[in-house]
Every structure is written in structure tokens, then in C-alpha cells.
């Protein structure tokens with residue numbers, strides 16, 4: 001079953017093209033997981049997240065400052081080079097200025113039928129945020145309806161919410177299996193499931209997840225996980241990187257990534273006012289640093305809890321080069337994990353196109369350092 | 376070619392601007408001794424909001440302080456190193472690193488220990504701004520309140536945004552009353568808000584006068600003059616000061632008193648300058664190149680408005696637009712609108728907005744070329760800069776970008792900057808003034 005997930009990731013463009021041909025529907029690309037995909041999916045549109053290609057490029061430098069993160073430059077280069085020429089539109093939910101720059105340059109230089117800039121409140125739990133955002137979502141929904149020339153009914157939204165919640169439920173169930181002393185599923189496999197979920201039609205993805213859950217939960221042969229690790233930080237869709245970690249005598253048992261748990265952790269709780277229900281879900285989802293600017297520091301409670309629940313023994317803090325939001329959070333998180341839970345961390349600065357071998361020695365020394373603690 | 380030589384003389388208000396600035400930083404330093412209410416409120420935030428707590432309120436503002444530290448390379452170096460020693464990355468916002476470093480070292484640039492506020496308020500126009508004061512409040516162990524100010528790309532005033540901001544400001548006032556135990560006075564808020572409205576409007580009027588040929592002001596001078604419009608915009612002293620500046624600049628225009636004796640070309644500037652290398656403006660004078668200003672100096676807090684007829688200029692005061700100013704909500708609405716219209720904030724939504732602004736400015740201020748600082752110390756204002764550069768080039772406007780850092784000297788090569796400037800002058804066919 002894991003091959004279905006891997007195939008979508010490897011052949012994401014082919015998958016989207018075939019989906020289009022099969023359904024006659026539109027495909028939109030989106031940047032960042034703050035997009036309330038339920039509304040898009042309810043309009044019969046397939047939302048696909050634009051992620052890294054991990055290939056060196058030079059095109060984006062003509063549009064984005066070299067001090068912006070490699071992910072946002074990689075994404076833009078793919079747009080400019082025509083890799084996503086099947087997209088009917090793009091949506092830029094408001095998150096950080098690096099990826100907003102990608103959205104802006106893409107919409108300026110790549111011909112498209114549709115583009116939408118969707119503001120997402122920075123302080124989701126402020127009492128004023130929800131009523132404001134519901135109004136923004138109402139405008140967004142109307143814009144999609146105008147584009148597709150089809151109303152999005154409550155029934156469409158209900159079906160969409162159901163598909164998305166099902167996806168989340170399966171992913172959480174599979175993640176929960178990793179709490180076991182001998183997790184039946186690896187970190188790389190989990191990342192593949194989440195990343196592919198951001199690329200595939202969720203209804204189809206749910207079928208694969210269902211059978212994956214069955215396969216993993218009944219798996220008899222389980223190997224010793226070695227050192228239990230948490231990975232967290234900037235956007236990271238590099239499953240090969242996780243595979244590398246796991247080849248060195250460790251297992252990634254939990255993450256706090258937007259290509260991982262942050263994407264699916266909480267559900268839309270059905271309510272009469274569908275947009276309000278959807279808004280609540282996003283405004284209260286596990287935050288990324290850009291959406292965690294209050295004194296409450298929601299991340300600093302959520303992350304140690306995950307580490308504790310999944311019994312992580314070490315943490316790898318990943319930071320895309322120049323990623324401001326995470327650069328601000330990484331040092332205090334490192335301190336909290338150590339102070340509160342005695343969990344040591346390794347901070348890795350990443351460039352999406354750097355060869356993986358560059359990290360191996362540091363990973364090995366970190367794991368070696370963790371070894372005595374286990375005795 | 377005949378070269379016109381203009382009369383020039385130093386600006387009388389210049390010294391006063393310097394005093395206002397220094398007095399401000401000293402008032403922060405002495406706040407505790409003088410029994411004043413020092414609050415950590417960044418200049419990007421709603422500076423006037425705590426004014427309702429009492430006349431003794433003094434904001435300690437991160438951006439102006441980070442910039443001032445940047446102007447002292449030796450101290451700045453110590454500060455950024457102190458921040459880096461805590462594990463923070465070298466490529467983060469340089470103002471933040473300067474401010475934090477000074478705070479971690481417990482050393483204030485103007486002497487003594489690092490002043491500690493009683494509470495903090497911040498908002499996030501860029502992610503760094505949102506995280507900057509979050510850690511300041513934590514480090515100081517004081518209560519903090521974050522505000523969200525939506526960046527939307529629309530040109531029109533957005534009622535939903537105004538309402539959203541008003542709700543938050545109202546909640547913040549209640550919170551301030553709770554954490555300080557003081558009763559909030561709306562009259563004091565109104566006064567501070569009016570000072571802000573009027574002084575930033577007059578600042579825009581002053582900047583408009585620089586459309587004149589020869590320009591009465593140059594960027595070097597403007598760096599000293601604009602400070603109150605940013606850091607002290609809620610103060611009556613600022614309003615009085617800008618009235619004086621306006622009168623003096625009007626007089627310069629009437630009498631053709633120029634910033635430079637020879638104005639061979641007019642340049643528009645983009646971004647925050649390298650504060651420790653303002654010598655680059657002196658270098659430009661060798662070419663008779665007058666630098667007219669930047670969105671940073673004109674519009675960081677200068678108040679501009681798109682008029683209904685499509686033109687733009689200094690913003691009309693809320694009262695002039697028929698806005699009621701009776702209740703707290705009325706005042707907060709006027710404040711929210713004032714911030715929503717700020718061109719620099721708008722430009723941070725999408726690069727095309729700033730490109731439009733730039734093209735309009737180049738035309739209205741009769742600029743011959745543009746000089747952009749790709750400031751590695753400010754990811755916020757670097758947003759869209761490369762696209763802006765392309766838009767200017769497409770319109771045939773000679774433009775250069777030079778790399779540097781507003782407040783971290785390690786990231787700028789002076790020789791390279793001067794080289795770029797030479798290139799721009801060559802593009803425009805401007806030669807150095809020799810023997811004039």
C-alpha cells in the first residue's frame with residue numbers, strides 16, 4: 001500500500017493530470033497548509049500543495065531575494081519552468097512572507113485562470129479572529145463559485161468536511177500506532193502518507209489509508225525502533241532525509257511539521273454554519289511559529305506534549321535556510337525540550353537542494369551521543 | 376551644458392530634530408527614575424493606544440532602538456554576537472538582533488542598564504515583528520498583548536478589517552487596564568490619536584514639497600527629520616515640530632534654497648539604509664545626485680491617502696472626512712483606518728502594490744533613477760523588492776540594487792556599494808562634479 005503514497009509523490013504531476021482528465025474538474029495549486037481545503041474541494045476542485053522539487057534551479061533568483069528560504073524559491077522555479085502547467089489557478093493563504101512572495105511572483109509571471117490571496121488571522125484564538133475570518137471565507141467561497149459558475153451548497157461542504165475528517169482520522173490512527181514500543185510504521189512512511197495526502201484526491205487517499213491502517217495495525221514482525229526521535233521545524237517534505245535518519249539506528253516516532261502532524265491533527269467539528277465550523281478548525285489547529293505570536297506560546301505546550309506522548313528521546317529541529325519564523329522558535333524550543341523533558345536536540349539548517357550526505361556525520365554523532373542515555 | 380548653481384543653507388530645524396530624538400532615548404533610560412510608565416510598544420504597533428493610561432506613558436520602541444544601535448557598529452557587533460550566542464541565526468532581522476543583544480547584555484546604548492517596561496504590545500506586519508516583542512516580554516517577565524493587523528491587497532478601505540482591528544484594540548485597552556490597574560482615559564487617547572493623525576499628515580505635506588526642483592531636502596537630512604513621525608508621532612511636541620519644519624521647507628521652496636548646490640540628477644531610495652554607512656549619500660553628492668527620499672522615510676508612518684479622484688497625497692484628517700470622534704469606538708475606528716491606509720503596510724501584501732507606488736513616485740517626484748538596498752537584515756521590507764526592480768526596469772527607469780544590512784556591518788562591502796553607484800551614474804550619463 002505504501003507504494004500508492006510513494007507513486008503520488010513521485011508522479012504528482014501525472015496524478016493531477018490524470019485526475020483532471022478523469023473528472024473534468026479543475027486543479028488549483030496552493031502554498032502552505034493554512035488553506036481551508038474543504039471549501040475548495042466542495043467546489044469540485046482538486047487542491048494540490050506546491051512542494052519542493054529538490055532540484056537545483058536558477059530561475060527564481062530573478063524574482064525572489066536570495067535571503068528568502070530555499071523552499072519558496074524552489075516552488076517558484078517549478079512554476080516558472082512550466083512544471084505545473086496543468087494548474088487552473090493558485091491560492092496563497094497568508095502565512096509567511098517568503099511563500100507569499102512565491103505566490104505573488106507566480107501569479108504575475110505564469111498565466112492562470114484564477115488566483116486568490118486569502119488572509120488568515122495571525123492570532124487564531126483571539127475572540128475577534130473568527131467573526132472576521134468567517135467573513136473572509138464567505139468572500140473566498142463566493143469567488144470560487146463565480147469562477148466555477150456553480151454554487152457550493154451546504155451538502156457539498158458536508159461531504160467535503162466528511163472526506164477531510166476521515167482522512168485526518170486515519171492519519172491520526174496510524175500516527176497513534178507509533179506510540180507502541182515497537183512501532184509498526186516508520187517516520188518516512190508516515191511522512192509519505194501525509195505528503196501524498198496533500199497531493200491526491202482525499203476520497204481516493206482515504207481508501208489507501210484504510211488499507212494502510214489495516215496493514216500496519218496487524219503487522220506482526222516489528223523491529224526494534226532504536227532511538228525514538230521527534231522531528232520538527234520548517235517545511236520539510238524530504239522523505240529521503242527521514243529515511244537517512246532511520247537508517248542510522250533510530251525511528252522518527254512523531255513530528256511537528258506542516259508536512260506531518262500539523263496538517264491533520266484536529267478536525268472540523270460539524271456545526272450549522274459550515275464556514276464557521278471550518279474557520280474554528282483552522283484557527284485552532286497546531287500553530288506554526290508565524291501564527292504563534294502571543295504570550296501563550298501554544299507551540300511550546302503542544303510540542304513537549306507530543307514528545308512526551310510518543311516518548312521521544314531526542315529531537316531534530318529542522319530549519320530551512322533563512323526561514324525566519326522557525327529561526328525565532330528553534331532556540332527556545334531546544335531549551336524547553338531539554339528543561340522540561342530532558343530531551344536533547346540537534347539543530348539542522350537545511351537547504352532543499354543540498355545533498356543528504358552533508359547531514360550524515362552530524363546525525364550519527366547526535367545519535368551516538370544519545371546512546372548512553374538509553375543504557 | 377549649463378549647470379545651475381542653487382543657494383543652499385543648513386536646515387534650522389535639524390538640531391531640534393536631533394534633540395527630540397536624543398531626549399526620547401533619554402526619557403526611556405530615565406523612565407524608572409522619573410516614575411514614568413514605560414511600556415514596550417514597538418513603533419510599528421499602535422503607539423498611541425497606551426496614552427489613555429496617563430500622560431506619563433513612554434513607549435520603548437524596538438525598531439528605532441535597533442536602528443540606533445546599528446549606527447554604533449562596535450556596540451552593534453557586541454549585541455548581535457550576544458543574540459547569536461543564544462542560538463539565534465545570523466540572518467534574522469538585524470533590528471531584533473541588536474535590540475535583543477542589548478537586552479541580553481543588560482546594556483543600554485545611551486548608558487546604564489537596559490530599561491524594562493511594565494507591559495508589552497506588539498503586532499505583526501512581518502513575521503519577525505510578531506516574534507520580536509514576544510521574546511522581549513518573556514525575557515523581561517512582563518505581560519504582553521499581541522495584535523493582528525491584516526495585510527490585504529485591496530485598494531479600497533475594508534470595513535471588515537477596520538471592525539476586526541477595532542475589536543482587538545478595544546480588548547487591548549481592557550487588558551491594559553487590568554495589567555496596570557489604571558483607569559483608561561479616552562480623552563487622552565483622543566489627544567494622542569489627533570497628534571498622530573496631524574503630525575503624520577504634515578510630515579506627508581513636507582515630503583510633497585520635495586517634488587520641487589531643486590529639492591529643498593535630501594535623504595540624509597530626512598533621516599533626522601522623519602524620526603519623530605515614527606517614534607514620537609503621538610506627542611504634542613512632534614506636531615509642533617512638524618509645523619515648524621513645514622514652514623521652513625515652504626520657505627526654502629519659495630526661495631529656491633536647495634539641499635544640494637548642484638542638482639544633476641534626482642534619485643529615489645528604497646529600503647532601510649546601512650545606518651553605519653550614511654557616507655554613501657555624501658558620495659552621491661560628488662555627482663550632484665540628490666536623494667529625494669524613500670517609502671521608508673516618507674511613508675513608514677507618514678499619512679497618505681488615495682483620493683476618490685484617483686490622485687493621492689497627504690491624508691485628510693478623520694474629522695475632515697466627516698468621521699465622528701465622540702466615543703472610544705469612534706476614535707479606535709479612526710486609528711484603525713489611519714493604519715490601514717499606510718502605504719508601507721499595504722505594500723507588504725503584494726509586490727505589485729509597491730511597484731505601482733514606486734512608478735507613481737518616480738513620476739511625481741521627478742526622479743531620474745532608483746537605488747535599492749537589498750537589506751539582508753530586514754526580510755520584511757525586502758519583500759517583493761526584486762519584482763519592484765523588474766517593474767522599474769521594464770518602465771525604463773535606471774535602477775540598481777546593492778546588497779547590505781541595515782544594522783549589521785559585517786554584511787556590507789562599502790567598495791561594492793560605491794561601485795554600484797558609479798554604475799548607476801554611468802547608466803544615467805552623469806559625471807562627477809569637478810571644480811564646481
Ligand code: SF4
Pocket residue numbers: 069070071072096097098099234235320322323324325326
Ligand atoms: S515558514 Fe519557513 S520554510 Fe515555510 S515558506 Fe516560510 S520561510 Fe519557508
Ligand code: SF4
Pocket residue numbers: 438468469470471501502503504505507752753754755756
Ligand atoms: S524584518 Fe524588517 S520589517 Fe520585519 S521586524 Fe525586522 S526590521 Fe521590521
